[in-house]
Amino acid sequence: MSQSRRMTVAIVVALAVVGLSACGKAPQAAIDQTQNALEAAAEAEAPNYAPDAWEAAQEATNLAMAEVEVQNDKFALTRSYKDATQMLATAQQAAVAAEEAAVAGKEAMAVAVVDDIASIEANLANADGLLAALATCRKRPKGFARDLEMMRGNVDGLRSQLVDVEATADAGDYFEANAMANGLLEGLDAVVGDMENAKAKLGC
């Protein structure tokens, strides 16, 4: 073998080694992107508002990172991050989906709370109307003024709780705000029911 031929073979081998080494680098950018997507999903409260999507993203990330680790453990020349890169991309998509699902879930809950508050306001307006109708009722049985005072007290007592429901919703705690709003609606339903019965009984 001539010296120039030996030189050519050495260069080709060196290039092959360099090439193979390049192929064996961990896909750090994809790892970072996946982790960032997962953090964004966590920040969007995916564990609370989209638990299934969040679990899917966690699982996909775990498997992808396991594959990265498997390749890291291999001899440099035999490493291949092709599968890992693909799995990281899948995990990233799952994390983005979890974030989107969380945003949508939270939004849906916020809308439900806003609807509840609107229902409470409507019920309070209805209660005020009933109180006004009862107050001007011609038929006034004994103790009617006192009954009316109690009814008004009930309505005012429940009205005073609406501020807390709104404050809790404003703070973004939609789960608690939803429970509070439903509790308030139940209370108002009972009070309004009593007033409607009284109004029907008195025919006013």
Add this chain to the structure above:
Amino acid sequence: MLIRVAVEQAPAAPRRRCLFPVALLLIVAAATGCSQAPPDPATWDGTRAALRRAIRELRPTDPDAAAEVERLLAAAEMVTARENSVSHWRRTTGLAPAAWNTAMVTASRALAAARNERADLSTRLADLLARADAGIEAAEGRIGRAGIDGRRAGETASARYHVTTARKLGEGGNHAAALAHAEEALALTADLDHSWGKSIERFSDPSLLALWREQAAETIEESRRTGRPVIIVDKLRRRLTVYERGSERAVFAAELGGNGLERKLKTGDHATPEGRYRVTVKKSGGATKYYLALLIDYPNADDLRRYRAAEAAGEIPRGTGAGNLIEIHGHGGSGRDWTDGCVALTNEDMDDLFAMVHVGTRVTIVGTL
């Protein structure tokens, strides 16, 4: 000689060449035999699912523990993947099971702690709600009674709302918020109890009790002396008793004014008077809109003295008036204190009472006895 040796040694070389691969194969086989085959990845499916359930259960109450289990789950996946990918002789027997076991043990401990805490919170919540329920029931029983105004009725409704909300939050697993609402309900009922206690505070005043007992004794003595019926109204007990010849003849449940536990001072205060009076008119038919009525001589001299003193002290606007038309009348029986200051009985009881008394019958109204 040299030739013979050469002839004898010649066949040995190919035998040695054969032995080398055989030995190598034996070494590889031995090495392979030392390490078990990696378990099927599906082996861990059950453990993986259990850990996922644990994470989900832990997350709302102990997010740090949930994150730790998630980290250990990821580590177990990593070890398992590595063990499945490396050559047999690089595999460490038991490494993957150990990783899964660590995750499971951590999850189990965290779950046990979380469940204990949840059980404690549930017990505390149940206790608070039971106390709040009892307080609300007591407060609701007083609604309509003298001493409870509309504001107090509203506070009772608010307490009920907090209990409902606490139950909803507790069912949803949000024990911290549930406890806060239960405590708010309990605070409201405690406040209602306190205000109720204050409204009936004067009924345990020894000097007032002595005065009322003296008035009642004098009234009973009058009935014994004259042989005629007398009426004693115990406001706190909502009880009207008829005595005749010093002995109890009849007892009726009574209802008071909307503010009936207070002593009447002025017109429109819905309070029921306290003192010694007489029946001045017996009303029936069209004379009363309350079935039957016994008008009494409120305000008496003592009432007018109190009224003038309060007017002079600027406690009530001048010209308000001490009020009048205080009666014992029918249309009662609702279980509420609803009158403008009168004492109400059921119509049936009023029939009986009306037949027993006459104009001039002594009526003594006391706070309690």
